[in-house]
Amino acid sequence: xxxxxxxxxxxxxxxxxxxxxxxxxxxxxxxxxxxxxxxxxxxxxxxxxxxxxxxxxxxxxxxxxxxxxxxxxxxxxxxxxxxxxxxxxxxxxxxxxxxxxxxxxxxxxxxxxxxxxxxxxxxxxxxxxxxxxxxxxxxxxxxxxxxxxxxxxxxxxxxxxxxxxxxxxxxxxxxxxxxxxxxxxxxxxxxxxxxxxxxxxxxxxxxxxxxxxxxxxxxxxxxxxxxxxxxxxxxxxxxxxxxxxxxxxxxxxxxxxxxxxxxxxxxxxxxxxxxxxxxxxxxxxxxxxxxxxxxxxxxxxxxxxxxxxxxxx
Amino acid sequence: xxxxxxxxxxxxxxxxxxxxxxxxxxxxxxxxxxxxxxxxxxxxxxxxxxxxxxxxxxxxxxxxxxxxxxxxxxxxxxxxxxxxxxxxxxxxxxxxxxxxxxxxxxxxxxxxxxxxxxxxxxxxxxxxxxxxxxxxxxxxxxxxxxxxxxxxxxxxxxxxxxxxxxxxxxxxxxxxxxxxxxxxxxxxxxxxxxxxxxxxxxxxxxxxxxxxxxxxxxxxxxxxxxxxxxxxxxxxxxxxxxxx
Ligand SMILES: Nc1ncnc2c1ncn2[C@@H]1O[C@H](COP(=O)(O)OP(=O)(O)OP(=O)(O)O)[C@@H](O)[C@H]1O
Ligand SMILES: [Mg+2]
Numbered sequence: 001x002x003x004x005x006x007x008x009x010x011x012x013x014x015x016x017x018x019x020x021x022x023x024x025x026x027x028x029x030x031x032x033x034x035x036x037x038x039x040x041x042x043x044x045x046x047x048x049x050x051x052x053x054x055x056x057x058x059x060x061x062x063x064x065x066x067x068x069x070x071x072x073x074x075x076x077x078x079x080x081x082x083x084x085x086x087x088x089x090x091x092x093x094x095x096x097x098x099x100x101x102x103x104x105x106x107x108x109x110x111x112x113x114x115x116x117x118x119x120x121x122x123x124x125x126x127x128x129x130x131x132x133x134x135x136x137x138x139x140x141x142x143x144x145x146x147x148x149x150x151x152x153x154x155x156x157x158x159x160x161x162x163x164x165x166x167x168x169x170x171x172x173x174x175x176x177x178x179x180x181x182x183x184x185x186x187x188x189x190x191x192x193x194x195x196x197x198x199x200x201x202x203x204x205x206x207x208x209x210x211x212x213x214x215x216x217x218x219x220x221x222x223x224x225x226x227x228x229x230x231x232x233x234x235x236x237x238x239x240x241x242x243x244x245x246x247x248x249x250x251x252x253x254x255x256x257x258x259x260x261x262x263x264x265x266x267x268x269x270x271x272x273x274x275x276x277x278x279x280x281x282x283x284x285x286x287x288x289x290x291x292x293x294x295x296x297x298x299x300x301x302x303x304x305x306x307x308x309x310x311x312x313x
Numbered sequence: 314x315x316x317x318x319x320x321x322x323x324x325x326x327x328x329x330x331x332x333x334x335x336x337x338x339x340x341x342x343x344x345x346x347x348x349x350x351x352x353x354x355x356x357x358x359x360x361x362x363x364x365x366x367x368x369x370x371x372x373x374x375x376x377x378x379x380x381x382x383x384x385x386x387x388x389x390x391x392x393x394x395x396x397x398x399x400x401x402x403x404x405x406x407x408x409x410x411x412x413x414x415x416x417x418x419x420x421x422x423x424x425x426x427x428x429x430x431x432x433x434x435x436x437x438x439x440x441x442x443x444x445x446x447x448x449x450x451x452x453x454x455x456x457x458x459x460x461x462x463x464x465x466x467x468x469x470x471x472x473x474x475x476x477x478x479x480x481x482x483x484x485x486x487x488x489x490x491x492x493x494x495x496x497x498x499x500x501x502x503x504x505x506x507x508x509x510x511x512x513x514x515x516x517x518x519x520x521x522x523x524x525x526x527x528x529x530x531x532x533x534x535x536x537x538x539x540x541x542x543x544x545x546x547x548x549x550x551x552x553x554x555x556x557x
Contacts, residue, residue: 199416200390
């Protein structure tokens with residue numbers, strides 16, 4: 001199918017979410033804003049895992065680097081929203097570069113363990129230097145930072161629109177990237193690294209590039225999360241937040257542009273709805289996840305791609 | 314006549330087994346050289362060192378006057394060497410078009426139109442033009458071999474190393490393959506590992522015979538065909554090729 005169709009599909013989702021701003025009831029409006037920010041994280045993760053085949057178990061360190069890079073500048077220096085956001089993004093980019101230079105010397109299970117260890121080290125550092133980071137408690141982002149161009153970012157409407165803007169930018173960027181030759185080389189490396197090297201592609205450098213893009217987008221999400229929802233805490237740098245994007249991407253469809261959003265949306269509402277029914281909501285969510293992995297192993301969007309729309313990016 | 318590739322004392326052992334031993338090899342430009350030898354003679358090991366898949370235990374490799382012994386594989390490909398795998402190694406989940414596009418893209422960059430044209434031409438030359446949209450993993454073994462060759466062609470290499478390209482091809486496809494290689498001779502230098510003697514006899518300008526990792530003989534196809542040492546080497550391992 002031609003490019004027109006999938007641009008239509010992706011831009012259609014963006015338009016739909018914009019319309020959501022005007023029609024969604026307050027509770028859903030807040031949820032969707034949060035999901036869009038988390039979907040940015042998932043899209044970042046998907047570039048490393050879904051497209052390049054780098055199974056990281058430590059992406060929370062990039063999310064956390066963004067959150068704390070932005071949060072600490074705000075907390076200690078009363079920085080404005082834009083410089084604080086920039087600090088978060090730069091922190092994530094630099095951390096992913098350093099981690100990549102070291103961790104990409106390994107592959108497969110070793111890569112999973114090395115990324116996990118780095119991430120744990122960062123989480124422990126955040127707890128250890130409690131004078132600076134407020135340790136486990138975390139801290140509230142000062143309201144001075146949560147203003148942008150005269151908008152109050154703690155206001156629901158502004159929050160939604162900024163989340164929507166970031167989500168749209170990252171979605172379009174991802175769509176562009178994966179169809180660009182860099183993105184296609186990412187896939188070649190995922191599928192057969194030796195073959196890709198013998199076609200003349202430097203595997204290490206390409207994977208490093210993919211990891212830095214992935215880590216930087218994850219950091220953008222972490223920084224935006226703190227900015228929009230007003231809080232930075234060490235749990236966001238913990239193991240749980242490394243597993244979440246993996247689950248979202250697997251549920252939605254690894255290596256598809258829409259998969260991360262669909263996965264994050266699905267899991268958010270799965271937990272939300274089942275916790276309304278019973279206290280054992282994690283059990284229901286768990287069973288649903290197992291069923292989905294059994295019957296739709298490619299994830300929701302992944303199955304659409306496999307069955308109906310093979311060249312969906 | 315200038316030499317495009319040269320090895321001196323090239324050796325590789327696997328925990329004591331001397332797979333390739335002290336090979337001195339000179340390959341002139343724009344020639345077709347066949348590399349033959351019984352199973353396990355070290356042919357794949359030898360060319361793997363040429364392209365950089367495998368580091369040598371000792372010895373040196375010179376490509377177009379430049380010592381490439383320590384250069385990683387992607388850099389050698391960048392200099393104009395290309396290699397097609399003996400055991401097909403296409404991107405099984407991607408389409409034929411995408412496989413060949415990946416081969417062409419490194420050289421042509423982001424110029425989509427040029428890449429598409431190159432892909433179409435390479436697929437046409439191997440006779441897979443109508444399979445462009447098919448997923449590579451769904452192709453028959455023989456067609457995957459042809460796809461490998463198309464990926465080699467799309468790189469427009471200065472030296473093309475083909476490791477048993479005709480294995481698994483039907484007779485008619487072998488005939489097409491011969492015509493293709495003959496046509497390529499004007500553009501590039503070809504090092505061809507081959508078990509099929511009719512391909513060797515018809516295509517090669519010269520033949521190098523490896524046996525137990527060493528060069529046993531080198532000469533024109535006729536000389537090699539008549540050589541008793543070569544026949545003995547093949548008969549010694551019990552393969553039928555010697556009788557062709
Ligand atoms: N990675 C490896 N580890 C250990 N031994 C190896 C390895 N690769 C090759 N060998 C051995 O080196 C020798 C040469 O193998 P090679 O694959 O180069 O032979 P070949 O001439 O290509 O044979 P064929 O005609 O069967 O393809 C064989 O004895 C083989 O078992
Ligand atoms: Mg071999």
